[in-house]
Amino acid sequence: METAPDDVAELAAQLRPALLRLGRMIRNQRVDFSLTLGQLSALYTIEKSGPLSPRQIASLERVQPPSMTKILASLEELDFIRREPHPTDGRQALIAVTPKGEEYLQIERTARDRWLNRRLAMLEPAERAILMSAAPLIDKLAEI
Amino acid sequence: METAPDDVAELAAQLRPALLRLGRMIRNQRVDFSLTLGQLSALYTIEKSGPLSPRQIASLERVQPPSMTKILASLEELDFIRREPHPTDGRQALIAVTPKGEEYLQIERTARDRWLNRRLAMLEPAERAILMSAAPLIDKLAEI
DNA sequence: TATTGTTATACTCTATAACTATA
């Protein structure tokens, strides 16, 4: 049974387990385990899309507002985020990452990159060239 | 500042966020949310590497044995796994996935593939060809 | 009156400690 050159289903079946497995391994590269996954994920989200209100962060993180209240309180305690009043709506607060929070994220990102770097260095240059051309496509798949 | 054709660090920085983002989106494609992530992950592990003892599963899943005891009890209650005595060691049990458990996993896998299929179908054939050649490399990165 | 955010409380999941059975 021959696989067609452009078999979408075959490609999905090949790609899915490989992506999930490598993604899990990258996520496991942590330097500092003092933040829970929920705290780390919220911090990434605020960095990426902030400043955001607690409710917006809760929605993006798919947790309920009271749960986010606790996560934000713990991050504020660490001085990883700061809170500013909303310019026009007195009920809302706007949350942003502090320089200390940015530094934490950068250290974690560097650890993940270093790990991935070591792995990539074991490939042939031609293989890395393929991955380099695949990277924007993987990003596109997540974007559509 | 020009990027070298074979810049490993640049590749890692490109690949990491794309992989993590797409992986997260694939993982979010669930059909049935009655299993917790811990239950689902243990079931995948048993399917992949089983039959395994509870202690081995706990180790692979990076949870403590008492936590795995509960997860296994819930999966057994659902008739997703079965327990057999170890042939030579009366203390151990060997856990394997039942046909009903396999069916559950297959349904979840199919949902993830269907979602990924739809996305892949939006790409150009040439782009899919690049991803097809990248898939084994992504797998290789996780394997090394 | 509706919405944002917090506090109060309960439930789920995982961990450590203690116990039973087998090697």
Next chain:
DNA sequence: TATAGTTATAGAGTATAACAATA
């Protein structure tokens, strides 16, 4: 005596419900 697995109990983390402040 050591190891596999379970039971007992406690500690995080998240949820729902109720409340205070602002739109």
